[in-house]
Amino acid sequence: MLVTYIEAIRQAMDEELARDGNVLLMGEDVGVLGGAFKASAGLQEKHGVDRVVDMPISESLIVGAGVGLAVQGMRPILEIQFIDFISCGFDQIVNTAATLRYRHGGQTACPIVIRGPSGGGVHGGLYHSQNPEAWFCHVPGLKVVAPATAYDAKGLLKSAIRDDDPVIYFEHKFLYRRIKEEIPAEEYLVPIGKAALRKEGRDLTVITYGSPVHAVMKAARDMAAEVDIEVIDLRTLLPIDWATVKASARKTGKVLIVHEARLTGGIGGEVAARIAQDCFEDLDGPVMRLGARDVHTPFAPAMEEYVLPNQEKITEAIRKLAAY
Amino acid sequence: MTEQKDRELYRWLRLIREFEDRISALDKQGKLMGGVYSGKGQEAVTVGFCHDLRWNDWIFPLHRDLGAYLVKGADPKRLMAQIFGKRDGFAKGKDSYLHGGDLSNGIFGATSMLAATLPVAVGMAYKFKIRKEDRVAIAFFGEGASSRGDVHEAMNFAGVHKLPVIFVCENNFYAYSTPNELQFGVDDVAIRAAGYGFKGEVASGNDLHDVMKAAGKAIDRARKGDGPTLVECKTYRYHGHSEHDRAADYRSEEEVITWESRDPIFLWENYLDKRKYDIGAIRVETSAEVKRIVEEAVAFAEASPSPEGPEAMEDLYAMPIDTEAR
Numbered sequence: 001m002l003v004t005y006i007e008a009i010r011q012a013m014d015e016e017l018a019r020d021g022n023v024l025l026m027g028e029d030v031g032v033l034g035g036a037f038k039a040s041a042g043l044q045e046k047h048g049v050d051r052v053v054d055m056p057i058s059e060s061l062i063v064g065a066g067v068g069l070a071v072q073g074m075r076p077i078l079e080i081q082f083i084d085f086i087s088c089g090f091d092q093i094v095n096t097a098a099t100l101r102y103r104h105g106g107q108t109a110c111p112i113v114i115r116g117p118s119g120g121g122v123h124g125g126l127y128h129s130q131n132p133e134a135w136f137c138h139v140p141g142l143k144v145v146a147p148a149t150a151y152d153a154k155g156l157l158k159s160a161i162r163d164d165d166p167v168i169y170f171e172h173k174f175l176y177r178r179i180k181e182e183i184p185a186e187e188y189l190v191p192i193g194k195a196a197l198r199k200e201g202r203d204l205t206v207i208t209y210g211s212p213v214h215a216v217m218k219a220a221r222d223m224a225a226e227v228d229i230e231v232i233d234l235r236t237l238l239p240i241d242w243a244t245v246k247a248s249a250r251k252t253g254k255v256l257i258v259h260e261a262r263l264t265g266g267i268g269g270e271v272a273a274r275i276a277q278d279c280f281e282d283l284d285g286p287v288m289r290l291g292a293r294d295v296h297t298p299f300a301p302a303m304e305e306y307v308l309p310n311q312e313k314i315t316e317a318i319r320k321l322a323a324y
Numbered sequence: 325m326t327e328q329k330d331r332e333l334y335r336w337l338r339l340i341r342e343f344e345d346r347i348s349a350l351d352k353q354g355k356l357m358g359g360v361y362s363g364k365g366q367e368a369v370t371v372g373f374c375h376d377l378r379w380n381d382w383i384f385p386l387h388r389d390l391g392a393y394l395v396k397g398a399d400p401k402r403l404m405a406q407i408f409g410k411r412d413g414f415a416k417g418k419d420s421y422l423h424g425g426d427l428s429n430g431i432f433g434a435t436s437m438l439a440a441t442l443p444v445a446v447g448m449a450y451k452f453k454i455r456k457e458d459r460v461a462i463a464f465f466g467e468g469a470s471s472r473g474d475v476h477e478a479m480n481f482a483g484v485h486k487l488p489v490i491f492v493c494e495n496n497f498y499a500y501s502t503p504n505e506l507q508f509g510v511d512d513v514a515i516r517a518a519g520y521g522f523k524g525e526v527a528s529g530n531d532l533h534d535v536m537k538a539a540g541k542a543i544d545r546a547r548k549g550d551g552p553t554l555v556e557c558k559t560y561r562y563h564g565h566s567e568h569d570r571a572a573d574y575r576s577e578e579e580v581i582t583w584e585s586r587d588p589i590f591l592w593e594n595y596l597d598k599r600k601y602d603i604g605a606i607r608v609e610t611s612a613e614v615k616r617i618v619e620e621a622v623a624f625a626e627a628s629p630s631p632e633g634p635e636a637m638e639d640l641y642a643m644p645i646d647t648e649a650r
């Protein structure tokens with residue numbers, strides 16, 4: 001079937017709600033409205049008000065209550081209306097959910113999924129464009145995923161729901177209806193912790209995830225006559241699939257990391273540091289990074305364009321690295 | 325009230341309405357980007373609370389309180405430029421809608437995190453108190469936002485120190501699609517004030533007289549050092565949550581019509597009529613005036629330059645820091 005990224009998310013929730021009576025969806029306006037972006041359209045009607053629950057406006061409550069349910073064996077999916085508001089549930093995520101199993105000496109698990117629209121490129125301004133994945137990748141006990149395709153969006157969400165640990169699932173709102181993809185009619189899962197080799201190449205590796213995957217793939221096609229690019233889509237940001245990352249770095253000897261999140265303190269820094277340390281002898285150039293400029297994501301189009309990575313900046317960065 | 329003040333209040337209600345309608349129309353024409361949150365129907369709340377404030381009092385509007393900006397003294401031209409995301413807006417195009425405040429007029433811009441301004445208002449009120457300044461802070465929030473911890477935390481501290489702050493809950497019965505019965509277990513948010521040690525009151529938010537009475541009492545109390553008040557104004561938004569939301573999934577047309585029959589402007593016109601003013605003439609004169617102001621604001625905003633890309637890096641720090649030192 002041909003589905004959009006957001007339809008893939010809806011299908012994953014629908015199928016998991018049907019498969020396992022312990023799965024619930026909770027969040028602001030997820031019921032009658034079907035969510036601000038319609039990710040849960042029709043799910044309350046189908047699965048009932050007890051399992052698709054409209055919550056008061058309190059992200060802290062949504063996450064904390066999710067943990068309580070999880071300890072009772074339920075498997076809540078917790079929708080954050082815009083991922084920016086995840087900061088209002090930050091304490092419950094990093095101090096309650098992430099530590100739960102560890103501080104109880106393994107007595108319990110915390111099977112919750114926290115999901116919501118992240119990312120920019122839609123003139124959302126400061127509070128409707130954030131990419132806060134790095135805040136969470138610093139916290140052990142969490143898993144962090146960020147699908148770039150409709151296939152992965154569905155397969156990773158299903159895996160996240162079945163995972164016994166808290167998973168933060170960053171969906172990218174720019175992709176919701178912009179990409180359409182053929183996905184299998186039968187059930188499938190995409191494993192957490194495994195990167196996707198999107199394209200093989202000899203000259204240089206671009207490691208990326210989320211929305212920029214598409215621009216990087218376009219660059220790899222457009223620049224094929226110039227440089228043979230290998231593209232790795234991380235998909236899971238915590239834990240990162242180091243085996244795939246390092247194998248590719250060793251193979252091509254040149255690595256560029258591209259993400260939409262800001263550069264300073266971003267995931268790219270961690271990936272670059274590991275490659276620099278572990279693959280030093282195989283490198284033919286500096287490990288390079290391209291991310292957003294170190295500033296908030298502004299509203300007016302020209303400023304947003306200036307701040308976020310785009311096709312042109314990606315191409316330029318690839319040329320620069322290829323020249324070494 | 326004097327005739328002059330009655331008419332002035334009318335003018336504010338009409339100016340806000342004209343602004344809201346024009347912005348909705350601009351949005352439909354595709355001239356605006358980002359979320360547009362109409363406060364149409366809620367004008368009496370902001371007029372009632374902001375009209376009698378002094379220039380050095382502060383307000384903390386919520387995401388649909390465009391009217392509060394106007395009444396508190398924001399330049400309509402700059403406000404329109406703000407809505408357009410232009411350089412002459414309060415945020416210089418860095419953020420949308422009411423995310424840029426007008427600090428020179430005592431208007432604090434909100435973040436999107438609902439009710440996050442309440443602790444800020446309380447901090448400000450604490451300063452007014454310890455420096456013995458005769459000033460008040462007014463924080464507006466929705467009944468939906470009342471579920472957030474920040475609301476509780478701010479009110480608790482305000483109660484402890486009897487601060488000159490007024491909390492105004494604009495209860496329009498829906499938070500996006502979520503009706504009040506799924507938001508809280510009480511009928512009136514106002515009763516929560518008792519838990520923080522100050523007075524809570526319910527006002528009819530569409531009746532400007534009722535709002536002004538409640539506002540007057542609360543402001544007096546704050547100025548006299550008698551502490552905070554929580555005023556809940558029952559009102560209604562005619563439009564959806566944002567202009568993209570038809571609201572038909574979650575509320576009935578009958579309900580909207582019922583509330584439209586209690587329109588704040590309509591009620592105020594009835595009152596002017598009862599006082600035997602020439603309402604026909606007032607209406608015509610006011611229409612012309614508010615249309616002119618709004619048209620001028622739109623023309624100004626359209627002519628205002630869009631910010632250039634590198635301007636994104638400005639205004640981040642008070643003192644520039646060199647992040648690229650080699």
Ligand SMILES: Cc1ncc(C[n+]2csc(CCOP(=O)(O)OP(=O)(O)O)c2C)c(N)n1
Pocket residue numbers: 028057058059081082085088388436437438465466467468469470494496498499500565
């Ligand atoms: C902390 C937080 N969570 C979620 C949102 C998304 N959101 C924006 S407005 C809104 C509804 C607000 O309802 P209410 O406070 O009653 O104000 P109203 O819009 O009705 O005027 C929601 C859920 C947000 N802005 N901030």
